[in-house]
Amino acid sequence: MEKSTLIILAVVCIILFIAPLIMYSGHGEDDGYFGGADDAAGEAIEESGFKPWFSSIWEPPSGEIESLLFALQAAIGAIIIGYFFGYWRGQSKDD
């Protein structure tokens, strides 16, 4: 693919995820926006009268720790992809 096509695709992707932020700017979690779909499903289940019978063996003690672990997850994935793509690019002859 042309480099320009790749850039256009990347831009489309970025717009796709900035759009909701603009559409609902000014709203927040307090008035029901940008909450997680997983939690919404959990609430819907509780409405039907079901009581969860098991809770997580360990939970991140705060939002800070949770974002640390999420960032760690993304970093582990990104370094593996970056390592191999860099290695392959170095290997390929056309460069």
Added chain:
Amino acid sequence: MHIMEGYLPLQWCIIWFVISFIVVAYGVYQIKKIVDETPESKALLAVSGAFMFVLSSLKLPSVTGSCSHPCGNGLGAALFGPAVTAVLATIVLLFQAILLAHGGLTTLGANIFSMGIIGPVIAWVAYKALTKANISSTIAIFFAAFLGDLLTYVATSFQLALAFPSPSFGSALSKFLVIFAVTQVPLAIGEGILTVIIWDRLKAYKPKLLDKLGALAPNEA
């Protein structure tokens, strides 16, 4: 698509666990076979797993006003098939269940079934059908990733509607589909685009390996 810890009745936990265990066990066997036959595909396996790691950590906003995350399961499915992808999904889901209280150990089987089995199976079928019809693998991978992501969430909606059919299965299903699947449409498009970008680079750097894995359209090989 994560069903939260303890949010599924015990009998459903067991059913999904048994089904997922069989597929993951077969996936482990397949990984061993693939690595024995083409040792150089190890790096590609690592990249497929890493891609899931990255994408499933990104909670993205959707036009419905709620947030959800993509799955990254289409890439692995197109390269190695659904059983191998189930193994990769298990690693991701275990990480999230143990460290992030996201999903859970009791619901692990159910979550593997949606993200590691149903999504990848649909992605794989779509990918194979499109490439067999000589459609460019770059276009095929978009639809594989889009459908793999979306169907993962449709599967979760079905699982929850089966477990909580109140007042009826149909109304429960539409309730969960609104929560999960509708939110997921723009995310699935985004995942499709990201997978296309990764795929384009893979095709540029490792064309022979992709061909050896049978992951290219006949006219590209």
